[in-house]
Amino acid sequence: MLIRTIFSGFGGQGVLSMGFTLANAAMFEGKYVTYLPSYGVEVRGGTANCTVVVSDEEIASPVASEPDFVVAMNQPSFARFQSILQSGGLLCANSSIVDTSGARRDIEVLNIPTSELAEKLGTIKVANMIMLGAFLRASDIISFDFVIKHLSEILGEGKSKLIKMNKEALDLGFNYVNE
Amino acid sequence: MRKLMSGNAALGEAAVLAGCTCYFGYPITPQNELTEHMAKRIPETGGVFIQSESEVAAINMVLGASVAGARAMTSSSSPGISLKQEGISYLAADELPAVIVNMMRGGPGMGNISPSQSDYLQATRGGGHGDYKTIVLAPSSVQELADLVPLAFDLADEYRNPVIILGDGMLGQMMEPVSFDNIKPNRDYPKDYILTGAKGRPSRMIRSLLFDTKEEEEHNWKLFRKYQRMEQNEVRYETFLLDDAEMVIIAYGIAARIAKGAIKRLRQENLKVGMIRPITVWPFPMKVIQEAAQQVNDFFVFEMSTGQLIEDVKLALNGKGHIHFYGRPGGVIPTPVELSRIVSRHCYQSHRRKK
Amino acid sequence: MKPVYTRPKSLKEAHFHYCPGCGHGIINRLIAEIVDEMGLRDTIICVAPAGCGMLLYNYFDIDTLESAHGRGAAVATGIKRARPENLVFSYQGDGDLAAIGTAEGFHAANRGEPITVIFVNNGVYGMTGGQMAPTTLHRQVTTTTPLGRDSNLAGHPVKVCEVFALLDGTSYLERVAVNKPSAIIKAKKAIVKAFNHQLNRTGFSLVEILSPCPTNWKMSPVESCKWIDDVMSKQFPLGITKEATCL
Numbered sequence: 001m002l003i004r005t006i007f008s009g010f011g012g013q014g015v016l017s018m019g020f021t022l023a024n025a026a027m028f029e030g031k032y033v034t035y036l037p038s039y040g041v042e043v044r045g046g047t048a049n050c051t052v053v054v055s056d057e058e059i060a061s062p063v064a065s066e067p068d069f070v071v072a073m074n075q076p077s078f079a080r081f082q083s084i085l086q087s088g089g090l091l092c093a094n095s096s097i098v099d100t101s102g103a104r105r106d107i108e109v110l111n112i113p114t115s116e117l118a119e120k121l122g123t124i125k126v127a128n129m130i131m132l133g134a135f136l137r138a139s140d141i142i143s144f145d146f147v148i149k150h151l152s153e154i155l156g157e158g159k160s161k162l163i164k165m166n167k168e169a170l171d172l173g174f175n176y177v178n179e
Numbered sequence: 180m181r182k183l184m185s186g187n188a189a190l191g192e193a194a195v196l197a198g199c200t201c202y203f204g205y206p207i208t209p210q211n212e213l214t215e216h217m218a219k220r221i222p223e224t225g226g227v228f229i230q231s232e233s234e235v236a237a238i239n240m241v242l243g244a245s246v247a248g249a250r251a252m253t254s255s256s257s258p259g260i261s262l263k264q265e266g267i268s269y270l271a272a273d274e275l276p277a278v279i280v281n282m283m284r285g286g287p288g289m290g291n292i293s294p295s296q297s298d299y300l301q302a303t304r305g306g307g308h309g310d311y312k313t314i315v316l317a318p319s320s321v322q323e324l325a326d327l328v329p330l331a332f333d334l335a336d337e338y339r340n341p342v343i344i345l346g347d348g349m350l351g352q353m354m355e356p357v358s359f360d361n362i363k364p365n366r367d368y369p370k371d372y373i374l375t376g377a378k379g380r381p382s383r384m385i386r387s388l389l390f391d392t393k394e395e396e397e398h399n400w401k402l403f404r405k406y407q408r409m410e411q412n413e414v415r416y417e418t419f420l421l422d423d424a425e426m427v428i429i430a431y432g433i434a435a436r437i438a439k440g441a442i443k444r445l446r447q448e449n450l451k452v453g454m455i456r457p458i459t460v461w462p463f464p465m466k467v468i469q470e471a472a473q474q475v476n477d478f479f480v481f482e483m484s485t486g487q488l489i490e491d492v493k494l495a496l497n498g499k500g501h502i503h504f505y506g507r508p509g510g511v512i513p514t515p516v517e518l519s520r521i522v523s524r525h526c527y528q529s530h531r532r533k534k
Numbered sequence: 535m536k537p538v539y540t541r542p543k544s545l546k547e548a549h550f551h552y553c554p555g556c557g558h559g560i561i562n563r564l565i566a567e568i569v570d571e572m573g574l575r576d577t578i579i580c581v582a583p584a585g586c587g588m589l590l591y592n593y594f595d596i597d598t599l600e601s602a603h604g605r606g607a608a609v610a611t612g613i614k615r616a617r618p619e620n621l622v623f624s625y626q627g628d629g630d631l632a633a634i635g636t637a638e639g640f641h642a643a644n645r646g647e648p649i650t651v652i653f654v655n656n657g658v659y660g661m662t663g664g665q666m667a668p669t670t671l672h673r674q675v676t677t678t679t680p681l682g683r684d685s686n687l688a689g690h691p692v693k694v695c696e697v698f699a700l701l702d703g704t705s706y707l708e709r710v711a712v713n714k715p716s717a718i719i720k721a722k723k724a725i726v727k728a729f730n731h732q733l734n735r736t737g738f739s740l741v742e743i744l745s746p747c748p749t750n751w752k753m754s755p756v757e758s759c760k761w762i763d764d765v766m767s768k769q770f771p772l773g774i775t776k777e778a779t780c781l
Contacts, residue, residue, distance in 0.1 A: 020183070023183055023354065024183050027181060027356045032356075033183070034353050034355050035183065035353065035354040035355075036352065036353045037352065037354075059436075059440075060436050060437055060438075060439050060440020060441070060443070060515045061436065061437050061440055061512070061515055062349065062353045063349075063512050063514065065514045065516070205634070206629070206662040206663075206678070207662065208661070208662050208663075211665065211677070214678060215663075215665070215677045218678040218680060228678075228687075229687075230666055230678045230688065232633040232668070233633060234634075235634075258602065258603070288602075289584065289588075289600060
């Protein structure tokens with residue numbers, strides 16, 4: 001089992017923390033994992049992205065030239081990363097601001113209206129966790145129940161105040177896809 | 180207890196746990212997370228952190244801290260390491276321990292901030308002026324980086340010589356699970372050469388200026404004998420599927436990791452490819468390559484440069500066998516798929532050549 | 535229709551990629567306007583630094599060399615000595631000039647090299663992610679002074695203009711800012727003056743420009759501009775530090 005995912009969006013959408021949360025959870029589940037954030041001069045005010053590779057065995061390369069999954073939180077990310085998604089791969093798009101009508105025909109596209117869903121919880125700041133919940137349901141990379149059960153470890157110390165909010169966000173995203 | 184950490188941060192944490200009490204560094208991408216980690220952690224342990232005015236100043240601060248008996252470290256990336264060469268030559272000449280970290284990036288000149296392996300020759304050939312060598316450790320995972328840091332400090336103290344940790348921008352910035360449970364408290368090395376004030380003992384004069392050519396010559400041979408001991412005792416390497424290999428890839432660091440991924444694919448095609456991965460690129464694992472050359476004819480050198488490691492492989496093989504090469508400089512990270520296709524073509528060419 | 539505002543000819547047709555609120559964009563533009571207005575494109579040579587300032591390679595349409603970090607003043611010296619009839623300037627950040635480039639800057643100034651240094655002071659290392667600079671203020675938080683700059687451990691903010699004024703080779707040193715229109719107008723005048731000093735070979739000239747870095751100061755662009763007025767210029771007073779008479 002070797003699964004490569006790219007999370008992308010603009011700086012401030014919580015793209016890196018989505019990837020880090022997944023990576024951390026996979027580590028706790030006992031998997032091999034690498035997390036590679038994209039830095040670079042262009043990142044200032046531009047797109048941010050990270051690559052998460054989860055595997056049962058030692059991982060050769062933390063880079064995904066042809067990822068299995070892409071999570072695109074904004075339009076430029078959708079355009080950029082859908083082109084390298086593997087044939088038959090899955091793309092989760094933040095449909096609140098991403099128009100996926102131009103998507104490739106040989107991939108699966110899941111539209112998650114994270115902003116509208118976030119309104120239900122009263123803050124846009126959880127949009128990324130909603131997307132992560134949806135992504136976990138759709139991709140099945142790691143057990144969603146495991147993530148929920150170990151949420152405080154996965155999110156780290158200092159985030160305990162936000163645990164409840166994050167759990168609700170993850171559930172919201174998960175259930176959106178479940179229907 | 181495992182934690183998801185970047186190579187840079189893990190390096191810093193391992194250094195602190197290995198007893199590094201002095202860190203001097205200057206910002207340069209892609210190793211800033213290490214400098215920033217030390218800025219936070221070292222003061223917590225009562226040690227010394229200075230963001231120096233330049234890489235030249237930093238290596239000289241290391242020299243000072245080392246001669247005063249401290250476990251000192253500095254880090255930089257390619258252009259900054261060039262600046263440190265004079266200081267490293269002085270450390271070697273004065274026989275002082277130190278750890279220098281190079282997270283390689285694209286070059287030459289300003290280059291770019293992407294990972295590369297183009298400082299191999301600089302690291303393994305002394306790098307600065309004069310006849311000297313430094314042990315060079317080349318990790319290929321975040322965990323190995325954390326494991327090699329305490330070893331670097333120990334070897335530096337044991338041989339009274341600077342030790343280089345040769346990483347790259349990818350290793351520095353990627354995050355992997357890492358554990359520091361194996362780091363033991365550092366043992367006491369004799370410090371009968373450091374400067375503390377000549378209380379109750381004859382004074383010590385540490386210098387590398389030796390006008391008398393007989394003295395200078397003897398000093399050089401003394402260092403040479405020390406490096407011979409390192410060559411005998413400190414070679415480290417890893418082999419992967421070497422036993423039945425018909426083509427042996429030689430690669431280190433991040434390239435070795437990519438090569439492993441390529442080898443797994445090639446084995447699925449029934450191509451018998453194996454690997455020798457130097458962990459010390461100096462002293463270079465000559466013997467294991469020479470032994471392999473008794474059974475294997477085809478060696479494939481893979482590095483993220485235009486060809487530096489290949490020189491050591493040529494020296495080791497000394498004309499035996501056939502050396503294939505694939506290099507990608509400039510901060511480009513080749514994929515396992517790319518490498519496996521190229522190696523596979525070379526495998527078929529070799530088969531045809533034999534027939 | 536008469537155009538009242540256009541891109542200077544000395545700026546390439548490229549979209550500035552500096553962070554929102556960054557001062558480099560303004561300074562790049564001022565220099566380009568001056569090159570146009572003084573007709574300098576045929577003679578001016580720029581030495582670019584390491585740091586956010588290096589991005590000027592995307593924007594300036596004049597002869598430019600990128601030097602190693604901190605060596606700009608020495609490189610500019612080489613160019614000017616080989617081609618005295620050209621106008622040579624070095625564009626340097628606070629790390630470039632006041633940290634790693636102190637020896638080169640100090641000695642070019644001391645020799646009275648008729649070059650101009652445009653010294654962009656934003657109190658922090660921008661490109662590498664917000665580490666302390668020599669000009670970082672007391673108690674200012676940066677990624678390498680997470681608890682605030684402690685002068686006992688990390689030194690004091692360096693006043694470059696005042697220090698260079700002690701060197702006999704310097705002929706014109708002024709500190710300006712680009713945080714509001716009136717300041718920008720003064721900044722442009724200062725750069726023009728500096729170039730004139732070079733053309734008249736009176737000695738070494740330097741314009742220090744207080745410039746906002748909202749990304750690494752963790753403030754909004756508006757707050758950053760205000761901070762320059764309220765805090766930064768108290769440590770680094772604006773005005774002419776030294777001016778020899780132009781021959």
